[in-house]
Structure formats: structure tokens, C-alpha cells
Amino acid sequence: MNWLNRLLLASLAVAAALACAAYFWVHAPIDTQQRTLDLSIAPGTSAKGIAQAVQEAGAQTSPRLLFAWFRLSGQSRLMRAGSYEIAPGTTPQRLLSMLVRGEESLRTVTMVEGWNWRQVRQALAKAEHLKPDSRALSDEALMTQLGRSGVAPEGRFYPDTYSYAKGSSDLAVLQRAMKAMDKQLQGAWQARLPGVSLKSAEEALIMASIVEKETGQGADRPLISGVFNNRMRIGMRLQTDPTVIYGLGEAFDGNLRRIHLQTDNPWNTYTRGGLPPTPIAMPGKASLLAAVQPAKTQALYFVAKGDGSSHFSATLDEHNRAVNRYQRGQK
Template sequence: MHKLLGKLFLLGALVLAVLAAAFAWVALSPIGMQREPVEFTVAPGSSLRAVTREIAAAGADLDPWLLLLLGKLMRVEASIKAGSYQIGQGVTPLDLLRKLSRGDVTQAELAFIEGWTFRQMRERLDAHPDLRHETVGLSEPEIMRLLGAPNDAAEGVFFPDTYLFAKRSSDVDLLARAYRAMRRHLAREWPAREEGLPYRDAYQALIMASIVEKETGRDVDRAQIAGVFVNRLRQGMLLQTDPTVIYGLGERFDGNLRKRDLLADTPYNTYARAGLPPTPIAMPGLASLQAALHPSRTEALYFVARGDGSSHFSRTLDEHRQAVTRYQRGGKS
């Protein structure tokens, strides 16, 4: 009897060892692929069972029971992270489960560029293939309400940067990140501003930064240009900056700024109205924001583009007229 029990025990141990070895072999064998790569999305709150169905439907030859059993053995069946995933040849069930529990999601990216308008941002958002487009057809006020900022205008309040995100993320979430980023920069930079600047609040500094952004792409000129506009505000002069007029024209602008455009009285025509326009005219980058808050101490009241990306600055109107003749009208100095 004892010998029989011993034999049965050994037989049982052998069977278990064989099963364990077979399971380990399967868990460490590459998953078959009907296509490559296999891409799938795990919705928030999905069970491991639901995830295995999603993976199989995406084109992986995966036995659901294997992943479920492996998840239980590793105690990660409740730790699956939502997001978009991608697997290729050579990945094993063990690799896959580790990827799911770590949240090793595939990422896409989208760059918002300094100087873009909100309309340009939306065009890029709407065209991105890896986003869920939840703002299509919504007005700007409706979008700002979704972001929890119903009293804010959309123009200029998003920070230009390259944003990484999991595929199939919501475009609302991406806009919210850019909005929070600009608020963080403003909250940090505004208290450190130069004293005595002619801005009522941080929002007016943002408006100035957007004008500086559109007037130059050269870091060396930003603070000087901001200094010119600050001098004009202090002296009650018109800002007379073309980018604000162009922004006010919107889609009517055909590339040519005409005299009648400069004479038309609109909220964004700084040739006709004193002070800053009512909103930013584009997304300013950090360099332009810092220039608006730390303008150069200059006596210049005018500047003109040289044609090479730089600007020539003048203290008097006569000097400025000579510079315009030299750099924009092809005259001799």
C-alpha cells in the first residue's frame, strides 16, 4: 500500500512538473501574428478577459485562458492599464502581460507651434489620425467650457510645445494639458516681472507676448521689440503693429495689407485704437512671454524689418522713415 502511494505521488509530481514545463514553454513562446504590428486599445476599467478578446480580435493568435491563468499567477489581473498598445513579432504572453501591467502604451505626438492661432491649432488637431476628435463642430466658447474655463477666450491661452499622448486619447485632454501648461508658465513668470510695466494683469502680458511672437522669430530682438511697445503704451502712442490688424481681418486677409485695412476701426486695429487688443493674437512661446515681462530698457519707439529676419530700431520718426526707405523701399542710406 505504501509503495502504491509512493508511486502515485511520484506520478503526480511528474505530471505536475510536465504541466508546469509545458505552461512555461507556452508562456515564453512568441505569440502568432495574423498581421504586424498588432494594435489594440484597452478601455478604462476593462477586465483581463475583455482585454484578451480585444487582442485576439486585433490579430494575435492568443489563447485567452493562457493570459488569464498567467495574470492570476502573477497577481496582475486587476492591474491592467488603459491605453493604446502595439505588439510585434517575438513578443511572448509573459512579455504582453508585463506590458499591460506596466502601462507600456504606444505614444503619438503633436506639436503646437509658437505663433499659431487657435484656428491653426484646431486644424492640426482635427487632422491627427491618433486622436479621438470630440471637439469637431464645437464653437470656441463650447470648447473652453469643456476645459473648465468658460470665461476665457481660446486665442493664445494654450502653450506651444510638443505633446506626447497615448493613441486614441481625446483631443479635449490634449487641449487641457496645453491650457494648464500656459497657466503654469504665467503663474511662474508674472510675479517675477519687471516693476512698473503698463499691464493691468497677467492676461495683458500674454497679449503683449503674442504680439512680440508675431513680430519676430529672433530671440535677440524679442526684448527690444517688447521695449518699443512698452514705451509706446507708456507715452499713450498707438502700437501700430501689422500682425494685430491681420489677425482682425481673419480669413479675409489675402497676404496683402492695404491702406483701407489700416484705417478700418476694429478691436484689433492698433493703428486706429490705443492700447492693447482685447485678446492675444496667437500662441506665444516662453521666450516671447519672458520678453514681454522683461522688456529691454530702450529709448526706441520704432522698428522696421531689415529683410533678413532682424529689425532696425529707431528713437525718432525721422530715423524710422530713413530706415523704412533703406530696408523696405530699396532706397539708399
């Protein structure tokens, strides 16, 4: 074997050794010091910058090797900006796949049907890794930021679970929730029944929020809406406790008294006719539809039966008998 063949064999052996080493390196876990690392990639960051960011996040690895891997993979231009987590056991191959697929580390915040705006604020404040940009804003300033200047925030956000990348602004979550409510409300309004006692989508939203708070069982929603629709049609006051409770705000101690029903405020539907000036909670889709598709009923009254459902009555005498039976235990 001449020297040229020996050199060729040696070169092949070195290349094989390097390929083997590269294979094992790409598939070996990155040293994260046994903790999950936060990796934030800004838009426009180069492959070299991403490799450097991985090390700066706390990974015990060579940025040069990572950059070489990104380039050799042929996918270096496909990596996406975002917020990621490098968990223990993550390999360079898995890291590249995460960056190319945009598998950001997401968190969620849930807004529950029937919550009021104060409860939404509290949920956002407690949400993990959500930037509290709204915290220092008044309700008026916040709605201006969202493009709804002069509109009260109550009931404007659709109750759902929203995912977000770590470090996202809570204003971005609210923007999505507001657009979701706009879409659901518009869909419900377009599906309204002829003759419904509501003049606009705004009134439908307010009515839906009342239905949401009055309903113990889902099947009762259209009937409750039917009662309020009937009352509005004949000019009868709505006389619904949840609006009074809402008007009391944080002063409400859980016990609704007669004096509360008699004390006037803009949301007291015992002292004022028509709908209150704003929604009183976030209605879900079922309540939105019930508001615009009330059941055909002669009922003007209803009372809770104690099992989550309600008894509906067409006359005051019948209603009083139902109150005695279900609320006072009289037969």
C-alpha cells in the same frame, strides 16, 4: 523500482514537460497575423476580461492560457486600463509587462509657437487617433466645456508637443494645454519688472502674442517688447502689422496693403490705441517673459533688416532712414 517510484518519476517527467512547454509558450510570439493590434482595456476590467479582450483584438491565442499566465505571474491585479498596441513579435511575457507598466500606445500632437487658434483647430483635426469631440463645438461652447465660459480661445493654449493615448478626446489635450498656459503666464506675471506698462496678466498674454509674431530673432524679443512698452507709456499707438493681419482673418491674402492699415477693426492697432481685445497667437515662454521684462531702451520704432533681426530707432527720422536702407535698398 516499485510502482510508487515509477509513478513519482512519471509525474516529475510530466511536470517538467509542462513547465518546459509553459516556458516556451510564455516566450513565444503571439500570433497577430503579421499586423499590429489595437487593445483597449476599460477601467475595472478583470484579468479574465483582459485575456478575452486580447483575443477579441485579433490575437490568435487562447484566453484561458493567457488568464492562467496572468494569475500564475502574481501580477494579475496590477494590470492597468488604457490603450495598447500588440505588435508582431510580442510575447505573453512582454504583453503582461506592458499591461503592468501601463505602456500605452501614445500619439503626439504639436502646437507651434505663433500659431493662431484656427491653426490649432486644424492640427487637432489631423491628429492620428484623437477623438474629435471639439469639432462640432463653436468656440464659445468649446471654452464653456473647458470651464472658461465667455473667454476667447485665442492664445489660451501653451505651444508644446502633447502625448495622448489612442482614442483620447481632443478636449482633454486642450485642457492640458490651457492649464500649461495658465502656469506659464502666472509664472511670467510674477516675474514682471517694476514699471512695466501692463496692468494685468491678461494684458501680458496679449502683449506676448504680439511680440511672438513680430520677432524674427529670439534675441530681439525684449527690445521689441521695450518698444511697445515705451509706446504704451506715452500713449502712442502700437501700430503693429500682425494685429492688422489677425483682424483680417482668412481674408488676408499674404499682401498687407495701405487700405488694410486704414480700415478700422478691433485688432487694428493703427486706428485704435492700446492693446487689441484678445491675443493674436500662442506665445511661447520666451515671449511671455519678454512681455513682462522689456529691455530698457529709448527706441520707439523698429524695422526688419531682412536677415531675421530688426533695427531699432529712438526717433522717427532715424526710423525713416532705416526703412529706406533696409526696406527700400536706399543708402
